[in-house]
Amino acid sequence: MNTQDIRAETITTEPTRALTAKIFGIGGAGCNAADHLARANFNGTFYALNTDAQALEKSQIQNKIALGNRRTRGMGTGGDPDLGRTIAQDELQNLKSLCTGVDLVFILCGLGGGTGTGAAPVIAQVAKENGALVLAIVTTPFDFEGTRRQAQAQAGLQILTASADAVICLPNQKLFKILDENTTFVELFKTSNEMLADAVRGVWRLLTDSALKPVDFADLCSVTRARHAESAFAIVEGVGDSRVDQVVEKVLAHPLLDSGEVLVQSDAVLVSLIGGPDLSMGEVNRLMTQINRNCEKANLVFGASINEAYTNKLGLTLIASRSAKSDLKPEPALSADRNSPTALGLDRPQFLDPANTERPVSRVVAPVPDLTTEAREQLIAAGARRGRKKVSRLQKELPLEIISKGRFDKSEPTIRHGEDLDMPTYIRRGVALN
Numbered sequence: 001m002n003t004q005d006i007r008a009e010t011i012t013t014e015p016t017r018a019l020t021a022k023i024f025g026i027g028g029a030g031c032n033a034a035d036h037l038a039r040a041n042f043n044g045t046f047y048a049l050n051t052d053a054q055a056l057e058k059s060q061i062q063n064k065i066a067l068g069n070r071r072t073r074g075m076g077t078g079g080d081p082d083l084g085r086t087i088a089q090d091e092l093q094n095l096k097s098l099c100t101g102v103d104l105v106f107i108l109c110g111l112g113g114g115t116g117t118g119a120a121p122v123i124a125q126v127a128k129e130n131g132a133l134v135l136a137i138v139t140t141p142f143d144f145e146g147t148r149r150q151a152q153a154q155a156g157l158q159i160l161t162a163s164a165d166a167v168i169c170l171p172n173q174k175l176f177k178i179l180d181e182n183t184t185f186v187e188l189f190k191t192s193n194e195m196l197a198d199a200v201r202g203v204w205r206l207l208t209d210s211a212l213k214p215v216d217f218a219d220l221c222s223v224t225r226a227r228h229a230e231s232a233f234a235i236v237e238g239v240g241d242s243r244v245d246q247v248v249e250k251v252l253a254h255p256l257l258d259s260g261e262v263l264v265q266s267d268a269v270l271v272s273l274i275g276g277p278d279l280s281m282g283e284v285n286r287l288m289t290q291i292n293r294n295c296e297k298a299n300l301v302f303g304a305s306i307n308e309a310y311t312n313k314l315g316l317t318l319i320a321s322r323s324a325k326s327d328l329k330p331e332p333a334l335s336a337d338r339n340s341p342t343a344l345g346l347d348r349p350q351f352l353d354p355a356n357t358e359r360p361v362s363r364v365v366a367p368v369p370d371l372t373t374e375a376r377e378q379l380i381a382a383g384a385r386r387g388r389k390k391v392s393r394l395q396k397e398l399p400l401e402i403i404s405k406g407r408f409d410k411s412e413p414t415i416r417h418g419e420d421l422d423m424p425t426y427i428r429r430g431v432a433l434n
Contacts, residue, residue: 019104019208020045020104021045021103021104022044022098022102022105023042023046023108024049024105024106025046025048025109026107026109026120026123027050027051027084027110027117027120028050028052029109029116029139030108030116031048031050032189032193033137033192033193033196034048034061035048035193036196037108037196037200037201038061040201042197043208044204046063047063047065049067049115049119050067051067051074051075051076051115052074052075052076053066053075065091065094067091067115067119070090071083071087071090077113077115080114081114081152081155084115087119088119088122088123092122096129096130099123099127099130099132100130102127102130104132104207105133106136106200107123107127107138108137108200109136110141111138111140111152111153111157112141112150116156117152117153117155118156120138120160121160128163128164133220134163134165134166135167135168136160136167137168137170137200137233138157138160138167138168139170139171139192139196140154140157140169140173141153141172141173142173143173165221166231166319168232170199170233171256172192175188179191198233199233202233202235205272205317206270206272207220220270231321232257232258232320233256234251234254234257234316235317236250236315236316236318237314238314243283243312243314244283244314247316248290251263251291251318263294266295266297266298266322267297267299267321268299268300268301268320269291269298269299269300269318269319269320270318271288271300271317272302272303272304272316272318274306274307274310274314274315274316274317275304275313276308276311277306277308277311278311278312279306283314288302298320
């Protein structure tokens with residue numbers, strides 16, 4: 001090749017494609033958190049999805065999707081996660097189109113109710129099947145909201161963890177470790193929404209901020225993708241000469257990290273530092289030595305950036321993923337056929353009993369009597385020897401299978417004069433079945 005050929009040769013490179021992100025606020029709590037984040041001018045496309053038409057109308061988000069109008073007429077799910085899941089299954093085609101060509105999907109919701117708890121795993125599965133990295137950021141109920149809501153939240157968290165790439169769980173009850181008892185009810189939920197928004201902003205800042213040592217999309221995927229893990233999230237800051245010690249102390253005492261216990265149990269940790277031009281190598285080394293000491297078994301991904309606004313200040317964003325339990329299995333692939341058993345949710349267990357893998361049969365079949373002809377003749381002969389006295393057969397409890405009441409399992413029994421009228425009369429009155 002001569003000099004002229006070299007000069008004529010040009011090197012072409014494809015332009016770097018900007019990451020695309022969509023944020024789905026699902027249910028009442030999810031829509032409130034998405035509203036809070038949208039007001040902060042977050043760079044992403046927002047969607048508010050709800051079965052409660054009145055609550056959805058109050059949302060400030062432009063893209064609103066009313067779920068389940070045909071089934072609930074815009075009046076919500078009544079706290080039924082099974083209904084929330086079925087409603088989401090009805091919208092598979094629409095959800096698939098929303099998740100096509102997206103790099104990162106954030107799912108915001110509160111677990112324990114009907115819409116968010118039931119629909120979030122379906123949306124997470126659809127987004128994953130379309131190639132997106134799915135991060136769900138959720139809250140769980142306060143203790144004062146009751147045991148049933150807590151049970152539904154834990155079941156929903158288990159199913160969502162098996163569907164999304166990672167779930168960052170922010171238990172509302174832990175807010176009492178952060179806030180004063182005199183905090184108003186409005187401030188309490190505002191703080192919960194702010195924590196959800198901080199988690200989304202923190203992850204997005206990791207990927208988009210220009211940095212000396214950047215954390216790219218592949219790094220985030222290495223910590224979260226296909227792990228089906230429950231992740232914890234923390235943002236802390238320190239100011240002044242002791243900023244490193246302040247950051248370490250806040251991380252190890254952070255309520256969302258269970259006072260450092262989450263770090264010990266984690267198998268993947270992502271750390272991003274942000275400091276001013278005065279940030280020294282010694283400070284970085286001292287801080288990361290302390291972090292490493294508490295998560296020695298974890299795969300640690302580190303990034304750092306410099307910002308003039310952080311002069312004499314140090315900020316840390318941390319995501320820690322714990323290994324998923326061995327009994328968690330991803331949701332089966334979703335079918336676009338709305339009439340299929342999968343789309344209708346008939347191939348899934350009841351929501352509050354993930355271990356139950358079989359539906360009850362639709363009818364009761366009594367067992368065939370085991371008396372042989374010879375045994376029957378012997379009984380007749382014995383009766384003849386004792387005169388005309390009738391022979392009464394021993395009544396045994398038939399092994400009949402109990403039929404589930406379906407959605408009516410959650411209903412209170414009908415009690416009148418101390419008797420359960422839902423129980424068959426022959427059982428209540430002790431009538432023998434001959």
